[in-house]
Amino acid sequence: MDKTMQLADLTSHVESGMTIGIGGWGSRRKPMALVRQLLRSDVTDLTVVSFGGPDVGLLCAAGKVRRVIYGFVSLDSIALDPHFRAAREQHGLPVTEYDEGMFVAALRAGASRLSFLPTRAGLESDVLTLNPELRTVASPYDDEVYVAVPGIRLDVALIHLNRGDAHGNGQYLGPDPYFDDVFAMAADRCVLSVEKIVDTTELTAAAPPQSLLVSRMFVHAVVEAPNGAHFTSCVPDYPRDEAFQKRYVDAAGSGESWRAFEASYLAGDEAQYQEAVRALRVPEEVTV
16 A cells, blocks of 8 residues: 655644654654644644654644643753743643653553553652652552553654655664654554655665564555754764754744744745755855
């Protein structure tokens, strides 16, 4: 089955009020082209589940988020995303903040269609104080007590990988799979964006089979999106664009500067965004 889809058709899978999971890790291999397409849409009132980075920040800045469930929200080389910080400190955005181990347990429970998974992560910590709805559970085999982390089921998962085929198989070529496969399995639908769509035989021609992170059985649509993780990294295809990330953070400093950033980089379609990014890399002509 050919599952290829145009980026503009993303809203055939994502609707207002949904719970969406966004793969990647901080400011690494985020499905930013898909996130930017959500910014262009009328979709709103989202519950976002993420090891967050600028994906969460941009959606918060656009007023599209109802709640964030996260293990952290960071830009890696810059500690905090400014828009998420403003949403929390100034606007009281509702959140569920988990320890990273608890967050993964919640996703794994959702992927396994379980109502919860037991974990030691979070015991004797303020995670339980900040999330009073959490419960502990006694082991039926010994005297151990665990945190019962409720499973998270996603309406849609958005992930980005290096390569994929038209059937929905997804391949990562960098050093870390993160948890993109778990996001895909925990979702009713998964939209996969890739740097390049290739023939299935090419996926294993130059890389080991274990690089095939996501099976086509969990993917409903594939979007070819070159440079689609920008400005986050997509190793080995490209590193994080640190200069652009700083531009993003600096622009969040005032309403005026953010409106200028939006006009320059977010007002148009994806092709216009990529062209604006390329223009920043062209050295200015020197007049002699």
